[in-house]
Amino acid sequence: MAVASVPGKIILLGEHGVLYGQPCLSVAIDLRVGVEMQEGSAATVNGRPLDSRRHTYIKHAIDKYWQGEPLEVVTYSKIPSASGLGSSAAITTASVACLLTLQQSFSPEEVAQRAFAVEYEVQRGGSPNDTSACTQGSAIVLAREKRDHFIWKISRKDRTWYVHSIPAPEMDIVVGVTGVKSKTPQLVKKVRRFVNYSGFARELTQDIGGWVEEGIAALAHSDFVSLGEAMTESQKILHTLGASSPELEKLIQASLRAGAYGAKLTGAGGGGSMIALTDEPEKVAIAIEKAGGKALVTSISREGTKVWV
Numbered sequence: 001m002a003v004a005s006v007p008g009k010i011i012l013l014g015e016h017g018v019l020y021g022q023p024c025l026s027v028a029i030d031l032r033v034g035v036e037m038q039e040g041s042a043a044t045v046n047g048r049p050l051d052s053r054r055h056t057y058i059k060h061a062i063d064k065y066w067q068g069e070p071l072e073v074v075t076y077s078k079i080p081s082a083s084g085l086g087s088s089a090a091i092t093t094a095s096v097a098c099l100l101t102l103q104q105s106f107s108p109e110e111v112a113q114r115a116f117a118v119e120y121e122v123q124r125g126g127s128p129n130d131t132s133a134c135t136q137g138s139a140i141v142l143a144r145e146k147r148d149h150f151i152w153k154i155s156r157k158d159r160t161w162y163v164h165s166i167p168a169p170e171m172d173i174v175v176g177v178t179g180v181k182s183k184t185p186q187l188v189k190k191v192r193r194f195v196n197y198s199g200f201a202r203e204l205t206q207d208i209g210g211w212v213e214e215g216i217a218a219l220a221h222s223d224f225v226s227l228g229e230a231m232t233e234s235q236k237i238l239h240t241l242g243a244s245s246p247e248l249e250k251l252i253q254a255s256l257r258a259g260a261y262g263a264k265l266t267g268a269g270g271g272g273s274m275i276a277l278t279d280e281p282e283k284v285a286i287a288i289e290k291a292g293g294k295a296l297v298t299s300i301s302r303e304g305t306k307v308w309v
């Protein structure tokens with residue numbers, strides 16, 4: 001038997017830009033998923049037959065990395081699904097961690113590589129940001145080149161992402177869940193169409209990268225004012241690229257009015273969640289709830305993927 005516990009993630013800065021060679025800054029958060037796998041007589045998930053539509057990521061991981069007896073899988077999740085908080089990446093990462101543990105070959109890098117392979121094949125694209133953040137925990141930077149605090153690199157086709165685990169201070173982040181599902185592949189396609197035909201949109205992805213660099217420097221100095229500014233400015237760009245939504249804008253404006261340092265959507269957008277950086281989390285959470293969102297007060301999870309046998 002193997003059990004894995006994996007954190008969700010939020011992208012502080014850099015979604016969409018990361019698909020065009022720009023850096024990305026994410027932190028793991030203290031909302032986690034758990035997956036247990038055990039050999040048994042029939043392949044099941046939470047007592048129901050393993051199904052490629054209902055359990056897409058789990059089934060893909062098992063088909064790809066398991067040749068043994070049927071597996072009985074049990075899942076537990078505190079992360080709302082399709083909300084830009086990495087629930088599919090966390091379930092995928094936890095499944096891969098269990099499968100490797102059952103074969104006695106668990107290593108964080110191997111988990112990150114293989115979890116990304118599953119996500120990439122299911123979503124037909126994307127970056128290894130979410131699966132690396134879920135595997136490593138704490139704060140991670142993806143970049144096109146190797147920097148300080150390098151942990152592993154992941155390549156697909158002609159692209160290579162260098163992943164770094166950077167020091168980060170304690171901080172309060174309030175997540176506002178809109179309740180509108182965020183469909184990552186559709187949003188990625190929508191932004192890509194814009195970027196492919198417009199030089200202006202391509203420049204905007206570079207501007208996102210510029211704010212990520214500002215944010216990384218601010219984080220290193222625990223400068224929440226500058227980090228907040230980078231978030232709010234990035235949001236304006238994401239809005240122009242077509243990744244925001246009226247529901248997201250409403251929660252973002254409410255957070256800023258309540259005094260947050262900065263606020264933006266997180267993940268692919270089009271719905272899903274926004275995040276606000278603040279040292280008054282309850283005040284911002286109330287503003288989000290009053291504006292119609294569901295607020296979750298979170299902090300950084302220092303612990304990435306954990307497994308037990």
Ligand code: PMV
Nearest residue numbers: 015016084126127184267268
């Ligand atoms: O919606 P999420 O949490 O899977 O984040 C998507 C982030 C993108 O940059 C839009 C895509 C990616 O794979 O990096």
